[in-house]
Every structure is written in structure tokens, then in C-alpha cells.
Amino acid sequence: xxxxxxxxxxxxxxxxxxxxxxxxxxRATWDEALDRTARGLAAARGAFGMFSxxxxxxxxxxxxxxxxxxxxxxxxxxxxNRTCHAPSVAGLSAAFGSGGGTSxxxxxxxxxVIVMWGSNARFAHPIFxxxxxxxxxxxxxxxxxDPRRTATAEWAESWLGPNVGTxxxxxxxxxxxxxxxxxxxxxxxxxATTGYEExxxxxxxxxxxxxxxxTGVPAAAVRDLAHAYARAERAQxxxxxxxxxxxxxxxNVRALINxxxxxxxxxxxxxxxxxxxxQNNVQGGGDMGAIPNRLPGFQDVLDPGVRLKFExxxxxxxxxxxxxxxxxxxxxxxxxxxxxxxxxxxxxxxxEADGEQAVRRLRALDFLVVQDIFLTKTAELADVVLPxxxxxxxxxxxxxxxxxxxxxxRRAVPPPGEAREDVDILCxxxxxxxxxxxxxxxxxxxxxxxxxxxxxHGMTYARLEEHQGIQWPCPSTEELEPTYLHGRLxxxxxxxxxxxxxxxxxxxxxxxxxxxxEYPIRLTTGRRLDSYNTGVQSGSYSSPLxxxxxxxxxxxxxxxxxxxxxxxxxxxxxxGSVVAPVWVDTALRPGLAFMSFHFPDEVDTxxxxxxxxxxxxxxxxxxxxxxxxEKVSTGGPAxx
Amino acid sequence: xxxxxxxxxxxxxxxxxxxxxxxxxxxxTLLDACRTAGKDxxxxxxxxTLTPKNACRVCVVEVEGARTLAPACSRRAEPGMVxxxxxxxxxxxxxxVLELLASSVDLSTTPAVAGWIKEYEAKPDRFGPDAARVDExxxxxxxxxxxxxxxxxxxxxxxxxxxxxxxxxxxxxVSGRGFDARISVEQDAPLTDSACVYCGNCIEVCPTGALSxxxxxxxRAAGTWDQARQTETTTVCAYCGVGCNLTLHVxxxxxxxxxxxxxxxxxxxxxxxKGRFGYQHVQNxx
Numbered sequence: 001x002x003x004x005x006x007x008x009x010x011x012x013x014x015x016x017x018x019x020x021x022x023x024x025x026x027r028a029t030w031d032e033a034l035d036r037t038a039r040g041l042a043a044a045r046g047a048f049g050m051f052s053x054x055x056x057x058x059x060x061x062x063x064x065x066x067x068x069x070x071x072x073x074x075x076x077x078x079x080x081n082r083t084c085h086a087p088s089v090a091g092l093s094a095a096f097g098s099g100g101g102t103s104x105x106x107x108x109x110x111x112x113v114i115v116m117w118g119s120n121a122r123f124a125h126p127i128f129x130x131x132x133x134x135x136x137x138x139x140x141x142x143x144x145x146d147p148r149r150t151a152t153a154e155w156a157e158s159w160l161g162p163n164v165g166t167x168x169x170x171x172x173x174x175x176x177x178x179x180x181x182x183x184x185x186x187x188x189x190x191x192a193t194t195g196y197e198e199x200x201x202x203x204x205x206x207x208x209x210x211x212x213x214x215t216g217v218p219a220a221a222v223r224d225l226a227h228a229y230a231r232a233e234r235a236q237x238x239x240x241x242x243x244x245x246x247x248x249x250x251x252n253v254r255a256l257i258n259x260x261x262x263x264x265x266x267x268x269x270x271x272x273x274x275x276x277x278x279q280n281n282v283q284g285g286g287d288m289g290a291i292p293n294r295l296p297g298f299q300d301v302l303d304p305g306v307r308l309k310f311e312x313x314x315x316x317x318x319x320x321x322x323x324x325x326x327x328x329x330x331x332x333x334x335x336x337x338x339x340x341x342x343x344x345x346x347x348x349x350x351x352e353a354d355g356e357q358a359v360r361r362l363r364a365l366d367f368l369v370v371q372d373i374f375l376t377k378t379a380e381l382a383d384v385v386l387p388x389x390x391x392x393x394x395x396x397x398x399x400x401x402x403x404x405x406x407x408x409x410r411r412a413v414p415p416p417g418e419a420r421e422d423v424d425i426l427c428x429x430x431x432x433x434x435x436x437x438x439x440x441x442x443x444x445x446x447x448x449x450x451x452x453x454x455x456x457h458g459m460t461y462a463r464l465e466e467h468q469g470i471q472w473p474c475p476s477t478e479e480l481e482p483t484y485l486h487g488r489l490x491x492x493x494x495x496x497x498x499x500x501x502x503x504x505x506x507x508x509x510x511x512x513x514x515x516x517x518e519y520p521i522r523l524t525t526g527r528r529l530d531s532y533n534t535g536v537q538s539g540s541y542s543s544p545l546x547x548x549x550x551x552x553x554x555x556x557x558x559x560x561x562x563x564x565x566x567x568x569x570x571x572x573x574x575x576g577s578v579v580a581p582v583w584v585d586t587a588l589r590p591g592l593a594f595m596s597f598h599f600p601d602e603v604d605t606x607x608x609x610x611x612x613x614x615x616x617x618x619x620x621x622x623x624x625x626x627x628x629x630e631k632v633s634t635g636g637p638a639x640x
Numbered sequence: 641x642x643x644x645x646x647x648x649x650x651x652x653x654x655x656x657x658x659x660x661x662x663x664x665x666x667x668x669t670l671l672d673a674c675r676t677a678g679k680d681x682x683x684x685x686x687x688x689t690l691t692p693k694n695a696c697r698v699c700v701v702e703v704e705g706a707r708t709l710a711p712a713c714s715r716r717a718e719p720g721m722v723x724x725x726x727x728x729x730x731x732x733x734x735x736x737v738l739e740l741l742a743s744s745v746d747l748s749t750t751p752a753v754a755g756w757i758k759e760y761e762a763k764p765d766r767f768g769p770d771a772a773r774v775d776e777x778x779x780x781x782x783x784x785x786x787x788x789x790x791x792x793x794x795x796x797x798x799x800x801x802x803x804x805x806x807x808x809x810x811x812x813x814v815s816g817r818g819f820d821a822r823i824s825v826e827q828d829a830p831l832t833d834s835a836c837v838y839c840g841n842c843i844e845v846c847p848t849g850a851l852s853x854x855x856x857x858x859x860r861a862a863g864t865w866d867q868a869r870q871t872e873t874t875t876v877c878a879y880c881g882v883g884c885n886l887t888l889h890v891x892x893x894x895x896x897x898x899x900x901x902x903x904x905x906x907x908x909x910x911x912x913x914k915g916r917f918g919y920q921h922v923q924n925x926x
Contacts, residue, residue, distance in 0.1 A: 010924045055878050105882075105906065126839065126912035128882045133808050155808075277881025373922070390922040392878035393888060393895070399876050401883025401906065412873035412888040413895060416925040468885070468904055529837060530913045532879050538914060540921035542783035544832050545913070 008540050009374035012387035013417025016375075021363075025385065030418065034425075037342075037384050038432035040367030041072065044340030049329040050077040052290035053345030053422075054282040057397030057409060059445040060422040061281070061288035062296055063437075064344060067426050068323075070316045071433050075292045075301060075323025076338070080346050081282040082326035086617035087244040088275035089286055091253030095261070095501045096486050099286060099298060103236060103272030104403045104471065104483035109134040111270040113232035114142040115225070117256060118167065118242020118623075122151040123529040125240070125276045128402070132238075143225050145170065146242060147524060148594060149587040158224060162215035164522050164592070164624045165511035167243060171255035172203040172508070173211030174226040178262055179203070183230035185264035192489040192500055193261045199503035214508070230263045234270030241278065241526070245623045247512050250616040254504025261501055267486035277402040278527075280392065284400030287456075287472070288449065292323030297453025313452055327618035333361040340367040344422060345388065349378040350534040351597070353620035354575055355606040371425060374536055377600070387419040395421055396442040398464065400472070403483075406459055407469035511624035512612035515591070519573065519626035521557070523593045525605060526623075531598035538598065549603035550583035551629065552594040558584045561629050570630040571595075576607030579632060593627060655721035662717070670701055670712040670723055679725055682734060682756045684741075684847045685795035686713035689902050689909050690805055695795045698737045698756075702727045709733055731760060738762040743771045746791045749849030749860070772819075778857065781831050784838050784917045786857040791850035792823055798842035798851060799823065806910050811836040823850075840916035844899055844909050853897045853917075866891060874901060879914040882906065886915055895919045 015033030016025040028036075041048060050068040052061050061079075068077035081089070089099035096102070108114060108131045121129040129152065136142055136155060144153035145160045145167075153159040162170050178184060179200055189196050208219035215222075229235050237260055243252045257266075257273060265271040277283050289296035295318070299306040307318040324332055330352065332338035341362070352358035362368060362381045370382040379385045389395050394415045400406045415421075423445060427437045439445050443461050450457050458474035473481055491497040515522055527533075530543040551571050553563070563569055563582045571578050571593075580595070580603040588594060597605040612621040650666045657673055664673045669692070674681045685696040692714035700709035704722035709730060717723075724730065738757055742764035747753045757764070765771075778788040794814075802812040811834045815824040825834035843851045852860075859865035870891045877884040885904045889897035898916050902909035 008924060009921065011922070013925070125880055125882050126837075127884050127907055127910055127915075130806060130808075130908075130910055137804065279881055280876060280878045280883065282881055390878070392875055392886075393919070393922050399883065401876075402881040403883070403906075405883055405906070407876050407883055407885065407906075409875040410873050412871070412875060412890050413893055413922065416923075468901070469883070469906075530918075532914060532918070537878070537921045538918050540924055541918045543913060543917070544782040544784065544836075544838060 009376070009536050011373055011416045011419070012375055012385065013419060014387060015418070016385040018383060021383075030420070033384050033386060034428055034432060037369045037386070038429055040369065040383060041340055041342065041429070042433060044367055045072060046074075047337060047339040048072045048074055048076060049324065049332070049338050049341045051326065051341060051343040051346045051348065052077055052079040052285055053391070054079045054081050054279040054285045056281065056345050056391040056422055057395055057399055057442065058281065058284040058288050058406070058449070059397040059442045060344070060391065060395075060426075061285045061290040062445055062449050063423050063426045063439075065289040065296065066314065067342075067430055069318060070314050071430050071435050073317070073319070075319055075321070076329060077290050077323060078292055078326040078329065079282070079285045079290050080279070080326070080348075080351060081286055081291070082618050085241075085244055085275055085277055085282055086325075086619050087249030087253050087614055088239070090250045090617040091257055091504070092273070092275070094250075094254065095257045095504065097499060098485060100283065100404045100472070100485060101272070101274040101402055102266055102485040103270075103274050105131040107270045107272065107483060108132055108140075108236050108238075108274070109138060111135055111140050111232075111234040111236045113228050113235040114140050115145065115229060115235070115237045116142060116152050116156070117145040117237065117239040119238055119240035119276055120146065120148070120150040120152045120526060121238070121240065121276060122155070124278070124527045125402075126529070128276055141228060143228065145225075147592055157228075158221055160217045160221050160225060161589070162217050164524050165246060166215040166508070167252045168248075168255045168506060168508040169206055169211050169214040170217065170222065171259060172206035173208055173215075173222050174229070175199070175258055175262055176203040176206050177208060177223055177226035178230045178259070181227065181230070183227065184262055188264035188489070189262065192497060193503060194500045195503040195505065198505055199258060202505055202507070229259065229265070232265070234268065235263070235265045236270070236272060236274060237265065238274040238276060240276045242623060244275075244617075244619055245621065246619075247612040247614055247621040248506075248509045249614040249619045251504070251506035251509070254506045258503050261503055267484065267489040269482070269484055272484050274402065280401070281399040283402060283404065284398070284406070287400055292325055296449055297455050299453070310452065325618040327613050327620070330358060330361050333364055339365060341365055342369050342371070343378060343382075344371045345373070345391070347376040347378045347534050347536060349376070349381060350600040350604070350606065352611070353606055353609040353622055354611040355600070355604055356576060357611065371422065373419070376534075376536055386425055387417065388425065389415040389419050389421050391422075394419075398446060404471045405469040406456070406464060406472065408461065408464050512621060513574065513610045513624060513626045515626040519628050521591055521593050521627050521629060523571075523573070523595060523608060523625040523627040524623050525595055525597055525609065528596050528598060531596065533598065534600050535598045547583070549580055549596065549599040549605065551580045552583045552585040552588060553629070554588035554590055554592065555584050555586060556590045557588075557593070557629075558582060560590075561631065563629070563631060568632050570632055571608060571627050572630065573608040573610070573625050573627045575610065578603050578605065578607055593629070653717045653719050655717055655719060655723065657723050658725055664717050668717050670710065670715050670717055671699060673717050674701075674712060674725060681712050681725055682752070683713055684750070684793060685797060687797050687845050687847075690797055690800050690845060693796045693800065696737065696741070696793060698734055700730055700733050701725045702730050735760040735762045739764045739766065741793050743767050743773070745774050745793055745848070747848060749791060749852070750847060779831070780854070780857075782838070783854055784913075785840060785843055786852055786854055787831070788850050788852070788857070789822060791848045793848055794821060794823065795847060797845040797847065801841045801845045806908070807837075807839055807841050809835055809837050809839070812842060838913040838917065839911060840913070841910045844911075855896050859896065865896075870896065877911070877915040879918060884911055884915050886911065888919070894923055
């Protein structure tokens with residue numbers, strides 16, 4: 001019987017270095033560790049990548065991207081938003097020119113129809129779901145679209161359970177039904193969108209009966225959702241990683257946005273699009289420019305006027321091209337064009353799809369410096385490990401949430417040992433590499449950002465405190481903008497209406513990892529209520545709900561394979577194989593299995609997942625792998 | 641284009657409060673008016689994020705012309721009303737309520753109650769040593785929170801917070817009837833067999849400390865809990881993108897409890913299990 005106690009991590013309290021790749025870590029002074037880091041990075045100028053941190057503050061992300069762009073002269077800066085919501089940002093900015101969710105939580109309480117698509121918010125975003133529940137209690141009807149009949153679906157008017165990876169057929173069938181039922185908001189489509197004719201032709205083949213065949217959802221249910229969404233006075237379309245973690249995640253997002261364009265459910269109070277972000281500052285990291293194609297304030301790297309502004313402010317040359325995404329940086333490690341990485345607060349060795357490949361690539365680097373609060377699996381591969389503070393409890397600064405609300409984080413406890421704030425460490429390294437940046441405190445960093453980003457200009461620390469956070473855009477220090485974005489699309493005056501939103505012409509493309517006789521089961525992944533990502537943080541508190549990792553099957557499949565709850569089975573995909581105990585969940589159906597990735601030290605689920613990436617956003621298809629389940633013959637069922 | 645709902649414009653209501661003219665927004669309760677006027681009306685079952693339950697009756701005031709005393713927490717101000725908060729009758733009623741509650745349950749961790757007992761000259765021990773008491777052993781069945789029903793005044797706030805007003809989990813309910821009524825989980829089963837999702841939103845609203853963090857319970861038992869030495873710092877949770885505000889209660893550089901501001905637009909005082917209890921990793925310092 002294996003003991004399934006999650007690994008608990010203890011805080012890093014002092015810098016660690018190793019003298020060669022085979023040597024163990026030894027304790028070092030900050031001076032030694034930083035000198036080594038400066039040497040390692042200087043040697044790799046031109047082949048450098050920065051992994052910034054979606055859990056750290058805006059201020060840290062601002063300084064990290066500035067470090068990459070000014071000190072190292074590269075746009076190769078990205079963060080784990082790549083593995084979750086980058087398609088949402090890419091999709092929304094392609095349609096509207098801005099990558100944020102268009103509505104606010106409060107609006108969900110005042111809407112008529114709520115569509116939760118590929119989102120188990122009840123577990124993954126419980127407090128957002130409280131706003132949904134208030135909406136439902138005020139009379140809103142909620143529709144859940146998810147292959148699993150989740151805790152979220154328990155509150156739905158109707159649950160639509162499509163086959164994994166058939167979101168585009170479903171969306172197109174809904175769009176076609178709206179068109180054929182005469183429910184298109186023609187005034188909005190005519191004034192505020194482009195490409196409608198092409199879209200109509202695109203969705204025309206997706207009849208309800210074809211959609212039923214492909215998605216497995218009864219035609220009547222799809223029709224019902226189409227009519228409810230289109231007829232609603234106000235409607236919210238919310239999604240999470242069930243939409244984005246696919247090889248065509250950006251296309252999925254575009255397919256959903258199309259529905260809002262068709263019906264005019266965007267740019268009004270109570271009507272909008274809400275991608276629910278998975279990490280406390282995944283929105284802010286991108287807003288701060290910790291992505292390879294945008295400068296702080298989500299300003300385009302390719303815009304010469306923008307570059308000039310930053311070149312003047314930073315006294316540097318800003319490259320006129322995009323940098324590499326996280327995914328591309330990993331690929332560049334293979335051909336040797338990326339040789340040094342500065343990894344802050346990320347654990348790609350365990351969070352990337354196809355984890356074994358990620359570890360191999362990180363090992364091949366000339367130099368890896370990891371800045372974290374724990375000695376993670378990624379940190380174990382590093383040449384230098386720098387102990388940092390916990391962003392949310394030991395640092396002053398701000399983070400930005402899913403509704404674009406910038407909020408203050410504050411230092412409540414002192415950091416352990418010699419741990420230092422990320423911004424201080426970055427500035428110290430910048431000084432060693434010839435850039436003397438002086439920030440008195442986090443507010444000084446924030447004020448520099450405010451001077452460069454019009455969307456954040458009005459958000460002084462004092463105002464953030466006064467209003468309990470402010471949503472961007474906030475260009476004025478006197479006024480607040482509406483809680484929703486893109487009201488401009490409803491303006492009668494074309495000049496004030498601005499650029500039209502194009503329909504996304506996207507086609508169905510089934511998951512890369514096909515099921516067949518050898519791998520007959522579709523494995524999808526997700527979060528559980530009480531745990532978080534690779535478990536480094538959540539493993540330390542004792543949750544009565546936690547039962548460790550397991551492979552969840554529906555009762556029919558459990559019977560078919562002759563396995564019972566708690567019995568260990570071998571789960572094998574085309575890339576790897578793990579042993580995990582069985583759990584039976586009636587939310588699943590034959591041919592569909594579920595696992596989380598919260599306990600990689602017990603069961604490394606990402607050995608199974610496929611690194612099939614969205615070509616636009618770079619997000620991997622975590623949601624769709626093909627697996628088979630085999631009984632582990634030795635010793636029969638394990639007792640638990 | 642849909643208008644943003646602003647609600648019906650609210651008029652001011654004028655009435656007389658303890659002989660003074662009072663003006664409050666239409667829809668305000670007498671308690672709101674008292675607090676605006678700086679009057680200390682005791683409350684126990686009232687919660688700023690919950691619909692008034694009128695369970696404890698400790699906030700009663702006298703409304704001229706009314707047969708019975710009115711609970712200030714739920715009675716709305718009406719034009720021309722004449723309200724007295726400090727009459728003999730109201731004071732006597734509060735005193736008896738405090739005596740009955742304090743003689744039957746342990747109010748040692750109820751904030752401010754000791755002051756009210758003194759102010760209203762309540763004598764909980766006047767019922768003698770044989771007065772009926774709830775006297776239940778604390779239920780320690782998980783590592784996150786403790787249910788000490790020996791401190792429970794049956795105010796139903798936890799039931800409402802767990803139920804339809806916020807969490808919609810419905811793990812907490814009332815079992816038994818009359819004198820045997822107790823707050824419990826459905827069928828009075830062990831908590832760990834219930835629907836509980838350990839969000840701790842019941843702890844957030846509990847007025848007496850009957851529901852408390854395991855950390856607080858253990859520190860109180862060890863005699864190390866010292867609120868005077870604690871700081872409260874509000875920051876943002878790191879567990880997902882929703883951006884819940886957390887107030888970290890810190891004593892001797894250790895997080896000992898987590899709450900959330902009740903007026904916060906994201907949380908309204910509610911959190912999930914990770915935000916409420918998932919702080920230990922930052923202080924794994926060994």
C-alpha cells in the first residue's frame with residue numbers, strides 16, 4: 001500500500017548554487033549567487049529567455065519584462081498564462097483590440113442568461129460562482145457546457161455535454177440556429193462587425209443534426225441554448241480552460257466570441273464575455289508586458305509610436321519584432337538558440353504538457369536561474385536558486401483579477417531567512433549588468449508604469465485603496481470608466497464606434513491525440529476544489545476533501561475494465577505511463593476519464609498529456625489525451 | 641443599448657430617534673439609523689452581509705404606538721415614527737436576553753458582550769447553578785475548523801451563509817426541535833461525511849466564536865491567543881484569478897486566521913477553502 005501524502009515544500013531561506021551540473025547545491029551568499037547569475041546571463045546575451053510569474057505582482061512583472069527588454073535586449077519574456085488563457089487574450093484582442101474580459105462579476109448578478117462553457121467555476125472559481133448563484137437566484141438561467149456533468153452543471157437549467165474538442169461544431173451550430181431562427185441582432189452586426197457573410201457561409205453546414213452527431217449533444221438542447229442566448233435581453237458567456245487548453249484554443253475562443261457578435265451580447269451592462277483566469281495575476285502579467293508581443297499597458301511591440309515612447313523612457317532600443325512565447329522558448333532550447341533562462345516563480349518541469357520533454361530541455365541549458373519561494377522540481381535543475389518573497393503575503397504591490405480590477409497586495413508577514421523581494425533581486429542583477437535602476441518602493445515602480453500605460457494612468461495607490469481596486473481602463477485620475485468594455489461598438493457615430501469587430505472564421509479541428517483501439521479513452525484534466533496547480537502551495541494545508549490523485553472513470557467503464565475504487569491501474573498514453581488509483585465519478589460517461597495535475601510527485605499526469613500547441617497562442621492541449629487503462633496484476637487491488 | 645440599473649431613487653425618511661430628528665435613506669433599518677447617530681445598540685444575530693433573522697432580540701427598541709418591542713436590525717424606518725432606544729422596557733428586555741443567553745451558553749469569546757452585560761446589569765447566575773446549559777464538547781473532526789456548540793446561541797447566521805444567502809452548499813442545518821434544536825450538519829452526521837466544502841464562510845459570520853479556525857481554537861486552549869498582539873492586513877488571494885481580498889490576521893509573524901472584508905465588491909466577505917485555509921505554505925519555514 002502506497003502512502004499518498006502530498007509532498008510538502010519548505011521555504012527557501014538562502015541562495016543556493018552548484019559548482020557543476022553533477023554537484024549538489026551548496027549555500028551561497030547573495031553576492032556570490034548574483035555574481036554567478038550575472039555572469040551566466042551575460043554569456044548568453046542573444047539567447048536568453050525570461051519566464052515571468054503570473055502569481056507575482058504587477059510591479060514585479062513590469063520590472064521582469066523591463067529586465068528582459070532593456071538589460072538583455074530581447075522580447076523573449078512570457079509566463080504560464082501561455083499554458084492557460086493565452087488563447088483568450090489572443091482571441092479577444094483579435095476581435096476587440098483588447099485582451100481582457102469584457103464584463104464584471106457584478107454584472108453576472110444582473111443578467112438574464114449565463115453560459116458557463118468549459119468551466120467548472122463552482123470548484124475552480126468558487127467566489128465568482130457565488131456571483132453566478134446570485135444571478136440565478138435573481139432569475140437568470142444558466143447553461144453549462146462541459147463534457148463532465150460538474151458541480152457547476154448541478155445549478156444549470158440545462159447541461160450540454162459535448163465530446164471533448166467539439167466546441168467549435170457546437171458554437172457553429174448555435175450560430176447557424178440563431179441565423180435561421182431570425183434572431184441575429186442585425187443592427188449590431190451591420191454597424192459593429194465585419195465578415196458576417198463569410199461567417200454565415202461558414203456555419204451553414206452545421207445543422208443541429210450534424211452537431212448532434214459530432215458533439216453527442218441532443219439537437220433540441222443545442223437549439224434551446226441558441227434561442228435562450230439570442231433572445232435574452234442580457235447574456236454572459238463565461239469560459240475557462242475547457243475552451244483554451246486545446247491545440248486550437250484561440251479558434252475555440254473566436255467561435256464563442258462570434259456568438260456574442262451575432263447577438264450583440266457585448267459592450268453593454270450585463271452582456272459580455274468573461275474568461276475566468278486561473279491565477280491571481282495572469283491578467284496583470286500580460287497587462288504589464290510580460291508577454292513577447294506586447295509592451296506594458298498591452299501596447300503593441302510592432303507600433304513604432306509605442307516603441308519610441310518606451311525607448312525614450314527607458315533609454316534603450318526596443319526591438320521591432322515579437323519575441324518567443326514560452327512554448328517557442330522551450331522549442332528553441334532544442335536547437336540551442338536559447339541557452340539561458342531566468343525562471344521566476346514558475347514550475348514548468350511539472351506544469352508543461354509532456355513533462356519529461358520539458359525537463360530534458362531545461363537540463364540542456366547552459367545556464368538556468370530559478371527565483372522561487374520553494375525548491376520546486378524546476379529549481380532542482382537550476383545552476384543558481386534565489387529565494388524570493390511570496391507575492392501575496394510578503395510583498396507590497398498590485399495584482400489584476402479576471403474582471404480587470406487592479407487591487408493592492410500588502411506585506412502581512414516578514415519573509416523567511418534571507419529571502420528578498422523579486423523587484424529588489426531584479427534591480428540588483430540589472431545593476432551588475434550595467435543598468436542602475438532606483439525604485440524606492442513598489443509604488444515607484446507602479447508610478448513609472450502609470451506614466452507609460454494610458455489604461456493604468458488614473459490608478460494611483462491612494463485611489464486603489466479608496467475604491468477597493470479599480471478596473472482598467474482608467475485613463476483619468478478623476479473619473480471611473482464603466483464596468484464593461486467596448487461600449488463604443490454601440491455608438492451611432494462611426495468615428496466614436498472605432499474599429500469593427502471581425503467574426504472569426506474558424507474551422508473544426510478535432511483533438512490531435514486521437515482515440516483508437518489501442519488508446520480508447522479520452523482523458524481530460526482539470527482542477528479540484530481544494531488544490532491548486534502542481535500542489536506546491538496547496539499541499540501544505542490539510543484539506544478534509546483531499547484524497548490524492550486518481551484517475552476518475554464513469555461507473556460503466558469501471559465495470560468494463562473490472563476495476564474498483566482505490567485499485568491502482570496503469571494509465572498509458574502515447575507519451576508516457578503512470579500508475580494511479582481509480583475513482584468512480586458519475587459526472588463522467590463511457591470513454592471519458594478525468595485527472596488533475598495537483599499531485600505530480602505521486603502521479604505525474606503531465607507525463608500523459610500531449611504537447612500539441614495552439615499555433616496562435618502556444619497553449620498545449622491539456623484537455624484531450626488518448627489513454628488506455630490496464631489492471632496492475634501484481635498483488636491484486638491495493639487496500640486503502 | 642441597455643441602461644445600467646440604478647434602482648429607484650431613494651428618498652430620505654424623517655423620524656424621531658430618542659427625541660432627536662433623524663433622517664435616513666428610505667429602506668434603512670432602525671439599526672442603521674442608530675449607528676449613524678452613534679448609538680450603541682447591542683446586536684448578536686445581525687450580520688452586515690445577511691438578511692436579518694430576528695433570532696436573538698438583543699437589539700430591541702421601543703416604537704411609539706406599537707404593542708411589542710421592535711428588533712432594530714430588521715425594522716425599517718418610516719416617516720413620522722417615534723423611536724426610543726433606551727427606555728426601561730427596552731433595557732429590561734435586553735438584560736433578560738443577555739441573562740438567558742449567558743446562563744445557557746459560553747459567551748467568553750463573544751466580542752463586546754461582557755460590556756453589555758455590565759451596562760445592562762445582567763446577572764446570568766441569578767438562575768442558580770442548576771440553570772440549564774448547552775454544555776457540549778467542542779467537535780474537533782478536521783484540521784481546519786472547530787465547532788464548539790457550547791458557545792452557540794442559535795442565531796442561524798451560519799445556516800444562512802452556508803445556504804441560499806451565500807454559499808449554497810446547504811451543509812449546515814438545524815436538527816432537533818424546541819429546546820433540543822441544535823445547529824448541525826444534515827442528519828447530525830459527522831462533518832466529514834457532510835456536504836461541507838470547508839469554505840469557512842460560516843466562521844466569518846459566527847458572532848460567538850462557536851465556529852472558529854482550528855488554529856485559533858488550539859491557541860486559545862494553549863493560552864497563546866492574544867488579539868491585542870495581532871495585526872490585520874488585507875491583501876489578495878493567490879489561488880486563482882478571481883482576486884478575492886483576504887485579511888490576514890498575524891500574531892508573532894504567523895498567519896493565525898483569515899477573513900475577508902464584508903464590503904469588498906469581489907467577495908462580500910466570502911472565501912473558498914483555499915483562500916480561507918490555504919496559507920500554511922508561506923510559513924513552512926522550519
